[in-house]
Amino acid sequence: MSVLIVGSTALDSIKTPNAENPRLLGGSASHAAVAASFFGPVKLIGVVGDDFPKKYLELYRRHKIDLDGLQILPGKTFHWSGEYEANLNNRRTLLTELGVFETFTPTLPKAHQAVPFVLLANIAPALQLHVLDQMRQPKFVVADTMDLWLNIALVDLLRLLPRLDGFVLNDGEAYQLTKEDNMFAAVKKIHKLGPKYVIIKKGSHGSILSGPKGFFLCPAYPLSTVVDPTGAGDSFVGGMMGYLAAAKGSIDANLRRAMIYGSVTASFCCEGFGLTRTTAIKRADIDRRVKELEKLTKF
Amino acid sequence: MSVLIVGSTALDSIKTPNAENPRLLGGSASHAAVAASFFGPVKLIGVVGDDFPKKYLELYRRHKIDLDGLQILPGKTFHWSGEYEANLNNRRTLLTELGVFETFTPTLPKAHQAVPFVLLANIAPALQLHVLDQMRQPKFVVADTMDLWLNIALVDLLRLLPRLDGFVLNDGEAYQLTKEDNMFAAVKKIHKLGPKYVIIKKGSHGSILSGPKGFFLCPAYPLSTVVDPTGAGDSFVGGMMGYLAAAKGSIDANLRRAMIYGSVTASFCCEGFGLTRTTAIKRADIDRRVKELEKLTKF
Numbered sequence: 001m002s003v004l005i006v007g008s009t010a011l012d013s014i015k016t017p018n019a020e021n022p023r024l025l026g027g028s029a030s031h032a033a034v035a036a037s038f039f040g041p042v043k044l045i046g047v048v049g050d051d052f053p054k055k056y057l058e059l060y061r062r063h064k065i066d067l068d069g070l071q072i073l074p075g076k077t078f079h080w081s082g083e084y085e086a087n088l089n090n091r092r093t094l095l096t097e098l099g100v101f102e103t104f105t106p107t108l109p110k111a112h113q114a115v116p117f118v119l120l121a122n123i124a125p126a127l128q129l130h131v132l133d134q135m136r137q138p139k140f141v142v143a144d145t146m147d148l149w150l151n152i153a154l155v156d157l158l159r160l161l162p163r164l165d166g167f168v169l170n171d172g173e174a175y176q177l178t179k180e181d182n183m184f185a186a187v188k189k190i191h192k193l194g195p196k197y198v199i200i201k202k203g204s205h206g207s208i209l210s211g212p213k214g215f216f217l218c219p220a221y222p223l224s225t226v227v228d229p230t231g232a233g234d235s236f237v238g239g240m241m242g243y244l245a246a247a248k249g250s251i252d253a254n255l256r257r258a259m260i261y262g263s264v265t266a267s268f269c270c271e272g273f274g275l276t277r278t279t280a281i282k283r284a285d286i287d288r289r290v291k292e293l294e295k296l297t298k299f
Numbered sequence: 300m301s302v303l304i305v306g307s308t309a310l311d312s313i314k315t316p317n318a319e320n321p322r323l324l325g326g327s328a329s330h331a332a333v334a335a336s337f338f339g340p341v342k343l344i345g346v347v348g349d350d351f352p353k354k355y356l357e358l359y360r361r362h363k364i365d366l367d368g369l370q371i372l373p374g375k376t377f378h379w380s381g382e383y384e385a386n387l388n389n390r391r392t393l394l395t396e397l398g399v400f401e402t403f404t405p406t407l408p409k410a411h412q413a414v415p416f417v418l419l420a421n422i423a424p425a426l427q428l429h430v431l432d433q434m435r436q437p438k439f440v441v442a443d444t445m446d447l448w449l450n451i452a453l454v455d456l457l458r459l460l461p462r463l464d465g466f467v468l469n470d471g472e473a474y475q476l477t478k479e480d481n482m483f484a485a486v487k488k489i490h491k492l493g494p495k496y497v498i499i500k501k502g503s504h505g506s507i508l509s510g511p512k513g514f515f516l517c518p519a520y521p522l523s524t525v526v527d528p529t530g531a532g533d534s535f536v537g538g539m540m541g542y543l544a545a546a547k548g549s550i551d552a553n554l555r556r557a558m559i560y561g562s563v564t565a566s567f568c569c570e571g572f573g574l575t576r577t578t579a580i581k582r583a584d585i586d587r588r589v590k591e592l593e594k595l596t597k598f
């Protein structure tokens with residue numbers, strides 16, 4: 001089955017202590033869509049300006065990402081610029097130019113409205129709601145978010161949560177939302193806001209699923225060198241949704257393995273700037289690391 | 300087989316935002332010995348003053364801990380007092396009175412010198428070396444440490460490391476020692492200092508083993524309420540060594556499972572002040588959580 005992914009489609013200028021990379025393909029939807037594309041068909045909803053490099057459109061196409069829902073409008077593509085500290089855990093935003101994203105309110109093509117798996121990747125909750133409103137009885141809806149929306153759009157986010165099957169956020173955001181340091185206590189509070197499945201991302205410490213079948217402790221694939229973590233969380237949730245949409249059987253039967261696939265896809269993302277490493281791998285590379293992760297966690 | 304454990308035997312006064320508990324049984328060797336005692340025979344090396352409550356000697360005895368190597372000297376028992384912040388991750392030491400520990404240089408009873416499994420629990424590296432010097436061809440020697448020794452006794456610690464089979468430290472200490480934020484990079488540097496097995500404890504994020512068979516990602520048992528994390532690291536390494544000493548087969552064949560048992564034993568430690576919760580459980584309680592952890596990590 002297909003996955004519909006809405007989120008930001010952006011140009012990222014990323015500075016680390018070792019390198020500077022201007023105008024890479026970025027944005028939550030780009031990372032999530034490429035990650036999901038390893039597993040099955042993906043439909044992208046987004047907007048770019050007329051400055052958007054053709055090579056990036058070709059990149060999407062090479063990954064067989066359906067671009068019927070990608071608008072190209074006169075103006076500038078959303079541009080984000082950020083700088084990482086030496087340990088790559090802390091980053092600060094240097095610049096955010098929304099460009100054509102500022103007024104983006106997509107009307108979904110008919111074919112898109114019937115897609116069963118919906119990933120509302122990180123973007124304003126109002127826009128996530130706007131897209132969800134157009135979907136016809138989706139089978140499984142997951143949203144990601146970020147600290148910014150907890151700060152400036154909490155009311156919209158709280159309207160969105162009861163309409164989700166799954167909600168994905170990182171440990172810092174979970175604390176921000178619940179004021180609980182303990183993530184197993186935090187998820188209990190988040191369930192009360194609506195979602196049946198809550199997934200807390202903990203970066204290199206892996207992630208936690210809480211759902212009707214209890215907890216799942218999902219490891220991160222061990223990397224001794226991280227080049228650029230930008231988009232790792234988007235890759236995680238994209239890979240997870242891609243795997244889920246392609247798998248036979250129930251959500252409960254597949255979700256743990258889907259998280260493992262997401263986790264491994266995210267590990268590749270961290271090994272290069274932007275999407276450079278992720279777009280250089282094949283499905284077999286992902287399968288190999290999943291097998292390794294099985295060995296690394298067996299006892 | 301037996302485990303010999305040397306470390307601190309102390310009285311801990313522990314303050315958290317919710318409670319104050321004076322003069323609990325504490326110290327690295329107390330926590331490690333009780334944890335190890337669930338799996339097989341333990342010989343304790345330590346010293347206490349004549350103010351040491353009899354009920355704590357009885358507690359050791361109830362756990363069948365061999366006290367032939369525990370000296371009771373005129374003077375005061377080592378007393379540590381600390382205060383935790385609301386999130387229990389940060390603590391500060393309010394008071395350290397070494398008491399009879401100040402001049403402790405134990406001579407090991409003959410029977411103790413032939414014990415095959417040796418745990419040099421957290422204590423001054425010079426004292427760890429002093430005990431190790433008296434051991435006759437031990438089968439497996441593991442040491443734990445703390446930030447204090449990295450600060451004030453690094454030379455001693457660096458002399459100890461080549462003589463260990465396994466070295467256990469937490470992520471903060473691993474960074475302090477190697478200046479590597481990435482724990483998979485840090486372990487590589489630590490191996491070069493001597494130990495064949497390096498274990499990095501990451502608190503609620505579990506632990507990492509690096510050894511001849513590669514990495515093992517060991518989960519922590521999920522707790523939604525932590526009462527007092529004091530001694531959790533000691534319980535982890537104590538449970539691990541207790542399990543290892545009792546298991547048949549090679550170290551490599553047993554070490555992963557030993558870490559899981561250590562991790563679960565540590566989870567009980569966190570659920571009460573001092574040793575109150577750990578001393579209230581039975582081996583079957585540990586086995587039950589190990590089974591749960593199998594389910595929580597299966598994919």
